[in-house]
Amino acid sequence: MIRKFVGAVTASLAALAGLWLMVAPFALGTQAETGDWTDTTRSEFFTGLGVAVVGAAGTIAFALAIHADLVARGLVEVKRREPEPSPEPVPAAAPQTSSAELATLLAPLVEALREDLNNNPRPNGKGSPVGVEENR
Numbered sequence: 001m002i003r004k005f006v007g008a009v010t011a012s013l014a015a016l017a018g019l020w021l022m023v024a025p026f027a028l029g030t031q032a033e034t035g036d037w038t039d040t041t042r043s044e045f046f047t048g049l050g051v052a053v054v055g056a057a058g059t060i061a062f063a064l065a066i067h068a069d070l071v072a073r074g075l076v077e078v079k080r081r082e083p084e085p086s087p088e089p090v091p092a093a094a095p096q097t098s099s100a101e102l103a104t105l106l107a108p109l110v111e112a113l114r115e116d117l118n119n120n121p122r123p124n125g126k127g128s129p130v131g132v133e134e135n136r
Helices: 002-027 039-073 099-119
Strands: none
């Protein structure tokens, strides 16, 4: 276990060293400000990029090895994902009614509204609601 930890720390330090190689020409001022990279800058940057990538890959590999070792020792429990519950079935849509059936169902309601309007005239006598004046 300690070997894996030392390997993870070493790989992390290698990744940091690679990042420093990438930044050093700009941080130390050895790169000209014209924007064209010199051969030295190009060499340091891409070498640092390679070292940083290898260091990051090593850090990830050692971290996964440490996790696997902890699981094997029973110190870490792996959470199992429970399957998603299946959605409840959607009830069948109501049967479509034809316009004739709909007219038959609504006829009593329309008749009741007609009787109500005929029996109860508007209070202001003009057929408009109270408080609403017509512009004439």
